[in-house]
Amino acid sequence: MSFSDLLLQQTINGLSLGAMYALLALGFTLVYGILELINFAHFNVFMVGSFIGMWTLQLMGINGQAVIMTGLPLIGVMVVALVVTMLSSGLLGVLIERLSLRPLRDVKGPAAMITTIGVSYVLFNIILLTVGADSKNYPNPLPPIQFAIGDAVLRLREILIWMIAILLMLGLHFFVQRSKMGKAMRATAQDPEAARMMGVEVDRVIIIAFFLGSALAGAGGLIFGLYYNFTSFIIGFTAGLRAFTAAVLGGIGNVPGAMLGGVIIGLIEAMGGQFIATAWTDVIIFSILVLVLVFRPAGLLGRVAPNKS
Amino acid sequence: MSRLFARVSLARRHQILTLLVAAAAIAFPLVHDNDADVDSAANAAAYATLALGLNIVVGFAGLLDLGYAAFFAIGAYAYGILTSFQVMPHWGPLWEPFAWLQLVQRVPQPGGDLVRFTVSFWIMLPVSALIAAGFGVLFGAPTLRLRGDYLAIVTLGFGEIVPIVVRNVDSVTNGAAGLNGIQAPRLFGHSFGVAAWPYYYVAIALVALLIFVSVRLRDSRIGRAWMAIREDETAAAAMGVDRTRTKLLAFAIGAAFAGATGTFYVAKLQTATPEMFGFPVSVMILVMVVLGGMGSVWGVVVGAVLLQLLQSWFLEDISGWIHDLGNAINQPWMQQVDLTQSIELIFGQILVFMMLFRRDGLIPATRKQSSLSVEQQHADVRRGGFVGLEGLGEFAHQGHSGLEVSGVTVRYGGLVALNAIDLSVPVGGVVAVIGPNGSGKSTLFNVITGLTPADGGAIRFDGDGLLGLPPHAILRRGVARTFQNIRLFTNLSVLDNVLIGQHARLKTGPIAAVFRPPSTRREEAAARVWASQILGLFGNRLLPRASQTVSHLSYANRRRVEIARALASRPKILLLDEPTAGMNPAETLELAEQIKSLHALGLTILLIEHKLDVVTRLADKVVVLDHGEKIAEGTPDEVRRNEAVLQAYLGRGTLAKGMVDA
Structure with a gap:
């Protein structure tokens, strides 16, 4: 493979990974922007989302890579899987906020962060103990269509992943920028106290932020499974750390x-995996x-977070 | 019996308890002759040392470190590499002196002799601590300036990187396979071998040492500075605590504890693999600290022991009981239950439940103080005496002005918060800054004390330029302040708050804090005398409450504590930001009188105040700010008649004029 084809191939791969990390990073950024809290539970909401997606696909009769679909049925299955995964993951996020983080809202210091580590650990181990430690073959109905560009290969699944990610991110962007709730969110991120006094229901804003962030993480989990054809209880940690790095790199709180x-x-x-060594990627x-x-x-585009003195 | 118990003082009770615990720990292997149990007790003790180290970082200094196991790994591999067959350079004459010191051995080989490291365990114990501390400084220096929440994620990253590096540089570390053949410690020519009891005694000696060091540090100038940073970083800096250095010290000492433990741990196991030091280990140590109580020295030891017992005994026992029950009632699934698998699930639950329901842990670091008795509360309010406060307001009265602000400008984005402000406070003078809300008064204080950078101008105090200095250096030069929105260390006692005010004037470093030489004892005793003298300024408002937590105080008393804390630093100039805000007229009058007598002692005072009667009573000179501009300056009477001032306060237009004339 020539150098330029190698570069192209790794760009394709990198964009797919990047789409996944971006979805995950949005969850960190939404919550951090409002609460100034690094939500470690988010790591494993992503992982659980990946399993929810797997179970949803399996419920629809898709097992492993044996069932291939095309046309409208494929779109239907994908939409159902995406919607169910995002709703369930979003609800999981809401549940986490409601049960374990809201009581700690006004507690100074690392208490809330420690709680999210605990929640993350609980999710991780629930999946480990119920599903088992071996990685699971991910149901994938996508036809193995691929296009050759020189020696590089662009697969249908990559195009699909980009489309899902771009649609979700555009949706979020317009929600945050245009909707009334989005405006309330931005106001709360600037100054929770002032927003509250102007009639913004801060509790609801926070719930929505957790819901959206977790739903996007769930979508990311589904995409992970479809991309790699497997999922496992351990996928949250590395992906989560990389996505958090992405959020900080872009400017935390900044969509x-x-x-x-x-x-x-x-x-x-x-690129690092190709041209340096996978072992050193992290x-x-x-x-x-x-x-x-x-x-x-x-970060690159500027940090957006409440100015607490 | 209970009466007998009550007669014994609290401190003595603690001593007795400590002795009993120590005796039980020493007797354990003698009375309980089970090698496996002694071995898990030794592991428990090793984890207790780790928990003690993390407690310094998380509990004392409030820095959430999620990669603490990295330092454990560093200490482990330092010893592992220097005592196994992993790294064997070629023999040369350079190695002779090391061989003579018995640090290396010459290994005869057909192709040329090799060097084998054989550094003694007892040397490596402190050396590993130093190496780990060095890495702590290396990791900490760039990151400790970051906000606390970022620190958590960066340490998590370091915690991941260290095992990855260990795995990848297999020429030195033997990669994922790990080091083998690490030497067991030797003492008086005898190897520790595989019996558990020698390791057990080393481990509990280590625990005892680290408890001692932790307690000594906690009760020193260093420990107070850590807790000040934990409570309020900005206020700590303004009170003279060098934030970066103090945090770095906590990080390094915590790392040193982990390094020494790492050496002990691999000497005991005689093997080391990267998997022994991953994220789950960091979390487990955090769980121990959280369970026992963040900041509580004995608490984290108890937490470590409890978790170890849970892991190696309770869970197996309970699983066994469930199996028996399953056999008895013929439930096959119950015969399969293995709770030891779910230990990490339990860890996660402990973290969540402790944070939600018992944040201070099983053994909280601070005991609840009993509230004041009715008599104490209703004791006569008497104004304090001001005798014997030499050292307050020590200032060379050389005629030049004490504080000289010239042309200082501060911009926040497009907003000009201060525009070319000139201001001078003569030595021994009292200057008041007034102005409507948002006029830049507090910004002015923040610039002078180094909390807000200036975009131009100069500030000189007693001949030194202040701009560009960090807040703690400015306090050191004799500029102390209070905050408009009181910023005390709310979970610490009144006395501790005032002692932290003296931080810059005391010298005790970490080593002196541990060994407590006579000079340190004298310094600490003198600091306490000075603190009680300062508290005495406010009569019996504060003295009876000296050991109470600040969060239990009334609003007015908190303002007084803040002034006391600033005074404790022996300032030359005191910057008071609305000292009487929220006080009733009687309290206001009392405080005004007290400020006046501080002035009489020779203290120079710059004050922000809204209450004009206080300003008139105290100030020689009044400076008026409005929208970041200085609009007037003069004696209180002059300013009172100044038209621009009235406009600023009462609105622009004839209506205001009419009110003035009336």
Whole structure:
């Protein structure tokens, strides 16, 4: 494979990874923007979402890669799987906020962050203990269509992943920028106290942020399964850390920033794996995290978070 | 019996309890002759040392470190590499002196002799602590300036990177397969071998040492600075605590504990693999700290022991009972239950439930203080005496002005918060800054004390330029302040708050804090005397409450504590930001009198105040700000008649004029 084809191939791979990280990063950014809280539970909401997607597809009679669908039935199955996964993951996020984080809203210090670590651990181990430690073959009805561009290969699933991710992100962007609730969200991110005084129901804003973030993470989990053809209880940790790095890189609290950061991190992972060594990928990504935090803490597109003194 | 118990003082009870615990720990392997149990007790003790180390970082300094196991790994591999056959350079004459010191051995080989490291366990224990502390500084220096929540994620990243690096550089670490053949410790020519009891005694000695070090640090100037940062970083900096250094110190000491433990742990196991030091280990140590109580030294030891017991005994026992029950009632699924698998699930649940229902842990770090008795509350309010406060307001009266602000400008984006402000406070003077809300008064204070950077101008105090200095350095030069929205260390006692005010004037470092030489004892005693003298300024408003937590105080008393905390730093100039806000007229009058007598002691005062009667009573000179501009300056009477001032306060237009004339 020539260098330019290699580059193209890794760009395709990187964009797919990036789409997934971007969806996940949006959840970090939405919650951080409003609560200034790093939500470690988000790591494993993504993982659980991946399993929900798997079970939904299986319920619709799709097992492994044996059932191939095309046309309207495929679109129907995909829409159902996506909607069910996103709704369930979103509800999981709401449940986490309601039960474990709201009571700690006004507690200073690391208590809320520690709670999210605990929740993350609980989710992780529930899946481990019920589903088992072996990775699961992911149901995938996509026909194995692919296009050759030189020596590089663009598969149908990649195009689909990009489309899902772009649609969801555009939807979120317009929701945040145009809708009344989106305006309330931005107001709360600027100054929760002032927003409250102007009649914004901050509790509802926070619930919505958790719902949207977790729903997007669920979508990311589904995409993970469709992309790699497997899922497992351990996928949350690495993906979560990379997505958080993406959020910080783009500027935490900043919705377009999370998308940009996701794509950059995806590309770095793909290129790093190709041209350096897969074993060092995480080291490279964490070095980026540290460098960004130290030299440009506001990220590429600027940080948006409440100004608490 | 209970009466006998009550007669014994609290401190003595603690001593007795400590002795009993120590005796039980020493006797355990003698009375309980079960190698497996002694072995898990030794592991429990090793985890207790880790928990003690993390407690310094998370509990004392409030820095959430999610990659603590990285330092454990560093200490482990430092010893592992220096005592196994992993790294064997070629022999050369350079190695002779090391061989003579018995740090290396010459291994004869056909192709040329090799060097084998044989560094003693007892040397490596402190050396590993130092190496890990070095890495703590290395990791911490770039990241500790970050906000606390970012620190969590960065440490999580480091916690991941270290095992990855260990896995990848297999020439040094033997990669994922791990190091084998690590030497067991030797003492007086005898190897520890595989029996559990020698390791057990080393481990509990380590625990005892680290408890001692933790307690000594906690009750020192260093520990107070950590807790100040935990409670309120900005206020800590304004009170003279060097944030980065203090945090770095906590990070390094915590890392040192983990490094020493790592050495002990692999010497005991005689093997080390990257998997032993991953994220689950960091979480487990965090669970121990959270369970026992963040900041509570004995609590985290109890937390570590409980979790270890849970892991190696309780869960197996309970699983066994469930199996028996399943056999008895013929339920096959119950015969399969294995609770030891769900240990991490239990860890997660502990974290959540402790945070939701018992954030202070099983053994909270601070005991609840009994509230004041009725008599104490209703004791006569008497104004404090001001005798014997030499050292307050020590200032070279050389005629030059004390504080000189010239042309200071601050912009927030497009908003000009301060525009080329000039202001001078003469030595021994009292200057008041007034102005409507949002006129830039507090910004002015923040610029002077280094909390807000200026976009131009100069600030000189007693001959030194202040702009660009960090807040703690400015306090050190004798500029102390209070905050408009009181910023006390709310979970600490009144006395501790005032002691933290003296941070910059005391010298005790971490080593002196642990060994407590006579000079340190004297310094600490003098600091307490000074603190009680300062508290005495406010009569019996604060003195009887000295050991109470600040959060239990009334609003007015919190304002007084804040002034006391600032005074404790022996300032030359005191910046008071609305000191009488929220006080009733009687309290206001009382405080005004007290400020006046501080002035009489020689203290220079710059004050923001809305209550004009207080300003008139105290100030020699009044400066008026409006929209970031200085609009007037003069004696209180002059300012009172100044038209621009009246316009700023009462609105622009004839209506205001009419009111003035009337």
